[in-house]
Amino acid sequence: MTDRTVKMIVGLEVHVQLKTRTKLFCGCQTSFGDEPNSHCCPVCLGLPGVLPVMNREAYRLSVMAALALHCTVAPHTKWDRKHYYYPDLPKNYQISQYDLPLGSDGYLEIETEAGRKKIRILRAHLEEDAGKLLHAEHGDYSEVDLNRTGTPLLEIVSQPDLATVEEVRAYCMSLRQIVTYLGVSEANMQMGHMRFEPNINLHITENGEKHATPIVELKNLNSFRAVERGVAYEERRQLAEWDETHSRMKAGTKTTRGFNDSTGETFVQREKEEANDYRYFPEPDLVVVEPKPEWIDELQRGLPELPLEKKNRFVTAYGLSEYDAGVLTATIEMARYFERVAELSAAPKPAANWVTQGLTREINTRGLSIESAADFPVTAERLAELVKAVEQGTISKTIGDTVLSEMIDGKNSAAEIIAAKGLAQVSDTAALERMVDEALAANPGPVADYRAGKKQALGRLMGAIMKASGGKANPKVVSGILEQKLHQ
Amino acid sequence: MADLLELTATEMTAALERRETTSRDLVAASLARMASLDGQVHAFLSTRSEAARKEAEAIDRRRLAGEKLGPLAGLPVAIKDNLCTSDGLPTTCASRMLEKFHAPYDANVVEKIRAADGVIVGKTNLDEFAMGSSTENSAFGPTHNPWNLDLVPGGSSGGSAAAVAARMAPLALGSDTGGSIRLPASLCGVVGLKPTYGRVSRYGLVAFASSLDQIGPFGRTVADVALMLQVIAGWDGRDSTSVNRPAPDYAAAVRSASAQGLRIGLPREFFAAGLDAEVERLVREAIAVYEKAGAKLVEVSLPHFAYAVETYYIVATAECSSNLARYDGVHYGHRTAEPSDLIEMMSRSRAEGFGPEVKRRIMLGTYVLSSGYYDAYYLKALKVRQLIKGDLDRAFAQVDCLMGPTSPTAAWPLGAKTADPLAMYLSDIYTVSANLATIPAVSVPCGFTAAGLPVGLQIMGDVFTEDRLLAAAAIIERERQDWQRRPGMLAGDGKAVQT
Ligand SMILES: [Zn+2]
Numbered sequence: 012m013t014d015r016t017v018k019m020i021v022g023l024e025v026h027v028q029l030k031t032r033t034k035l036f037c038g039c040q041t042s043f044g045d046e047p048n049s050h051c052c053p054v055c056l057g058l059p060g061v062l063p064v065m066n067r068e069a070y071r072l073s074v075m076a077a078l079a080l081h082c083t084v085a086p087h088t089k090w091d092r093k094h095y096y097y098p099d100l101p102k103n104y105q106i107s108q109y110d111l112p113l114g115s116d117g118y119l120e121i122e123t124e125a126g127r128k129k130i131r132i133l134r135a136h137l138e139e140d141a142g143k144l145l146h147a148e149h150g151d152y153s154e155v156d157l158n159r160t161g162t163p164l165l166e167i168v169s170q171p172d173l174a175t176v177e178e179v180r181a182y183c184m185s186l187r188q189i190v191t192y193l194g195v196s197e198a199n200m201q202m203g204h205m206r207f208e209p210n211i212n213l214h215i216t217e218n219g220e221k222h223a224t225p226i227v228e229l230k231n232l233n234s235f236r237a238v239e240r241g242v243a244y245e246e247r248r249q250l251a252e253w254d255e256t257h258s259r260m261k262a263g264t265k266t267t268r269g270f271n272d273s274t275g276e277t278f279v280q281r282e283k284e285e286a287n288d289y290r291y292f293p294e295p296d297l298v299v300v301e302p303k304p305e306w307i308d309e310l311q312r313g314l315p316e317l318p319l320e321k322k323n324r325f326v327t328a329y330g331l332s333e334y335d336a337g338v339l340t341a342t343i344e345m346a347r348y349f350e351r352v353a354e355l356s357a358a359p360k361p362a363a364n365w366v367t368q369g370l371t372r373e374i375n376t377r378g379l380s381i382e383s384a385a386d387f388p389v390t391a392e393r394l395a396e397l398v399k400a401v402e403q404g405t406i407s408k409t410i411g412d413t414v415l416s417e418m419i420d421g422k423n424s425a426a427e428i429i430a431a432k433g434l435a436q437v438s439d440t441a442a443l444e445r446m447v448d449e450a451l452a453a454n455p456g457p458v459a460d461y462r463a464g465k466k467q468a469l470g471r472l473m474g475a476i477m478k479a480s481g482g483k484a485n486p487k488v489v490s491g492i493l494e495q496k497l498h499q
Numbered sequence: 500m501a502d503l504l505e506l507t508a509t510e511m512t513a514a515l516e517r518r519e520t521t522s523r524d525l526v527a528a529s530l531a532r533m534a535s536l537d538g539q540v541h542a543f544l545s546t547r548s549e550a551a552r553k554e555a556e557a558i559d560r561r562r563l564a565g566e567k568l569g570p571l572a573g574l575p576v577a578i579k580d581n582l583c584t585s586d587g588l589p590t591t592c593a594s595r596m597l598e599k600f601h602a603p604y605d606a607n608v609v610e611k612i613r614a615a616d617g618v619i620v621g622k623t624n625l626d627e628f629a630m631g632s633s634t635e636n637s638a639f640g641p642t643h644n645p646w647n648l649d650l651v652p653g654g655s656s657g658g659s660a661a662a663v664a665a666r667m668a669p670l671a672l673g674s675d676t677g678g679s680i681r682l683p684a685s686l687c688g689v690v691g692l693k694p695t696y697g698r699v700s701r702y703g704l705v706a707f708a709s710s711l712d713q714i715g716p717f718g719r720t721v722a723d724v725a726l727m728l729q730v731i732a733g734w735d736g737r738d739s740t741s742v743n744r745p746a747p748d749y750a751a752a753v754r755s756a757s758a759q760g761l762r763i764g765l766p767r768e769f770f771a772a773g774l775d776a777e778v779e780r781l782v783r784e785a786i787a788v789y790e791k792a793g794a795k796l797v798e799v800s801l802p803h804f805a806y807a808v809e810t811y812y813i814v815a816t817a818e819c820s821s822n823l824a825r826y827d828g829v830h831y832g833h834r835t836a837e838p839s840d841l842i843e844m845m846s847r848s849r850a851e852g853f854g855p856e857v858k859r860r861i862m863l864g865t866y867v868l869s870s871g872y873y874d875a876y877y878l879k880a881l882k883v884r885q886l887i888k889g890d891l892d893r894a895f896a897q898v899d900c901l902m903g904p905t906s907p908t909a910a911w912p913l914g915a916k917t918a919d920p921l922a923m924y925l926s927d928i929y930t931v932s933a934n935l936a937t938i939p940a941v942s943v944p945c946g947f948t949a950a951g952l953p954v955g956l957q958i959m960g961d962v963f964t965e966d967r968l969l970a971a972a973a974i975i976e977r978e979r980q981d982w983q984r985r986p987g988m989l990a991g992d993g994k995a996v997q998t
């Protein structure tokens with residue numbers, strides 16, 4: 012074995028479907044899973060004589076994403092036609108952006124176990140999606156569904172700054188987090204709203220000599236898991252191939268491989284990059300886009316707090332742990348929910364504990380989702396009421412868990428449940444004194460132990476009182492009375 | 500009234516308003532003229548007779564009821580068959596590829612004609628996908644020049660020009676990518692205007708070269724062209740390149756036309772080798788009329804004029820190769836029989852669906868956009884296009900308009916240039932600059948050759964000066980009254996529709 016180091020180099024192209032009501036160049040509704048060819052018009056069908064008109068909302072959302080990725084927004088951007096013949100592309104060209112993308116030179120900060128790292132963004136541009144080919148069950152033909160044709164996609168291309176599978180995963184996840192924070196995409200993975208194309212090769216240093224393996228582009232991965240597994244597989248495969256063939260990267264070439272989800276392996280799609288000549292040229296049917304600087308500034312100012320910023324703030328402003336802050340900022344809905352509970356209960360830290368622990372547990376066991384208000388009965392207002400009840404000592408933490416569970420299953424508020432079930436803590440001193448007296452009488456052993464200096468016996472007495480009260484005794488008040496009586 | 504169809508559109512409107520005729524009669528006369536002469540001329544690829552008659556009668560009824568009618572009320576209108584119509588007529592572009600294609604929507608200009616109460620009587624022949632200068636590239640046979648049936652009408656809007664010249668319709672629409680309105684207007688002795696790029700919406704015009712295409716009107720007189728332009732001009736939200744700018748009153752501009760103080764630029768390069776002597780004489784005589792009427796003549800130079808045709812054919816073919824990529828037999832249009840696979844289906848459908856000139860341009864355009872050639876051809880052509888525009892901008896800083904011939908020659912015999920594409924391309928030598936520079940230009944008759952063939956004077960102006968161009972064109976028209984002269988083939992036919 013020679014002395015060598017292996018470094019993986021990964022760049023990512025990510026297509027993000029934008030959350031617009033209509034397609035990029037016509038008024039058809041964007042859709043998923045509807046009757047084939049039910050959202051089409053002469054424009055997206057590419058009929059003779061039609062002309063595209065840019066969807067301004069798609070452009071606005073793209074600029075927001077570009078700004079959030081710290082890109083420079085081009086003062087002058089244009090559209091280009093990319094030509095290739097395929098039946099799901101009715102015009103046989105795709106309207107995209109070639110040499111003047113709307114955004115360029117940004118970065119995305121990711122966080123892994125190894126710490127934070129800035130991944131440079133090369134460019135972000137808008138383009139239209141193609142349709143779908145469905146292979147007929149019977150017969151040697153295919154069917155074309157053009158519902159998806161013309162759906163706006165934002166393509167975000169990173170520099171080859173990713174060096175590990177963990178970084179790749181963190182990049183993909185934080186990109187998804189950002190676009191959902193911005194509201195520019197629903198980023199629903201099942202609906203194919205995000206598609207990933209990693210470019211991977213290895214830099215191998217052997218005996219002081221540096222080599223690069225041929226670049227492989229993995230096509231059309233549509234889950235985080237597929238990206239992770241695909242990249243990990245390529246890392247191993249390229250190293251094995253290097254050992255076997257010592258084949259090196261040739262400038263300007265790359266091999267296209269697909270990823271098989273069931274085997275977890277990649278396979279060759281195109282051995283040699285075909286002489287793909289897309290004959291890009293400026294789209295003459297669209298005008299150049301020259302955003303006003305004030306408009307860009309306005310969007311910049313209007314950008315919401317991004318995930319990492321929010322996480323930092325949760326740590327510093329609320330005194331949360333890095334871990335809890337991470338959990339609470341994982342999705343914008345979660346972060347919003349938590350902040351609302353924190354604000355209404357005026358108890359941020361307990362609120363964080365309730366959200367990350369009790370609530371998360373209850374949600375998970377019931378298969379609910381905090382992202383969908385319709386699926387989730389405990390509004391922030393209702394949880395805040397519960398947090399307050401515990402913090403003010405109306406009920407104990409343990410009773411609180413029971414109340415939460417009932418809140419999820421029913422329609423009642425915390426106060427209603429507490430009242431209906433008589434769960435409020437007993438803080439009435441006279442009643443508690445009676446309970447303490449009874450406990451002291453019933454437990455002479457621990458009383459003697461305590462008086463003999465075994466302070467831990469207090470716990471046993473407390474337990475007996477709490478048990479006798481059905482958990483409703485206010486533990487602070489009880490322990491005060493208990494200590495007082497024991498010292499008498 | 501002798502022959503209804505001898506009336507200009509403006510005169511027809513006046514006659515309709517005075518109740519001297521009806522739309523029903525006008526449309527009937529138009530359809531009768533088509534029936535009697537179009538077997539020889541072949542200006543139309545399809546006609547609407549029943550529907551047109553019904554529309555005409557409906558307009559007559561509305562007129563009787565005292566309703567307010569549109570500016571084209573009851574007038575027969577012919578439109579080039581590369582404009583989409585959803586009313587039952589196919590939109591063929593004179594191509595086998597779209598022989599059976601029925602558009603599910605109307606072009607913007609078609610909507611406007613209907614809204615103006617015009618009656619579309621049929622769709623006219625053209626060079627396939629508007630690619631050509633003679634209308635001989637039609638997959639359905641050439642159009643013949645009404646002034647001499649052995650000659651070409653010019654192209655690509657030859658059907659529209661011939662239809663107006665033969666009085667089959669008083670008004671027609673064409674499209675002009677490199678001269679496709681002006682050249683046939685010149686060769687057929689009618690007025691044809693290519694508006695400023697963006698003046699008229701291209702929505703529904705089957706694209707040939709998107710950055711050059713523009714729809715424009717044909718009429719026998721300048722006033723008629725002004726009437727039609729007024730109807731079709733304007734911004735359209737479906738065409739991003741259409742310009743949101745109010746259209747002036749073109750008819751008023753024509754009425755108040757005066758040559759007094761008009762500064763006319765004469766591009767030196769327009770009167771050089773290659774220009775037919777008889778055409779040159781007629782054009783110079785016309786220019787002398789302007790001078791006599793008080794215009795000031797200024798010789799100007801367009802240094803990059805020599806590159807205009809080459810530049811045009813690179814830009815136009817590049818865009819054409821892209822625009823025509825969609826015709827692959829997958830979604831609509833011609834599909835080959837029994838293909839063995841997808842690639843064969845696409846390539847054979849295209850091989851069978853397109854004619855030779857279209858294929859030549861697609862190949863040329865594909866070549867100039869290919870990696871490795873893009874910079875040398877397409878990019879360079881874009882730069883030269885800017886230089887050509889710069890020449891014209893400089894000229895318009897000095898003069899109000901430029902004048903010269905529309906075509907280097909009068910109409911030529913059918914078949915004379917079909918074997919020599921380069922010779923055919925040179926027919927556009929004076930017209931392509933306006934498209935490259937996006938400026939408006941009009942061709943107006945300025946006399947006849949000894950052989951009795953019409954010759955057109957081309958007047959070019961700065962962007963959005965259609966009103967001034969039409970006013971200038973009206974001056975030579977007033978002087979010469981060429982619009983009253985009839986093609987010989989009409990000699991006997993007029994009687995058939997006398998009322
Ligand atoms: Zn559509």
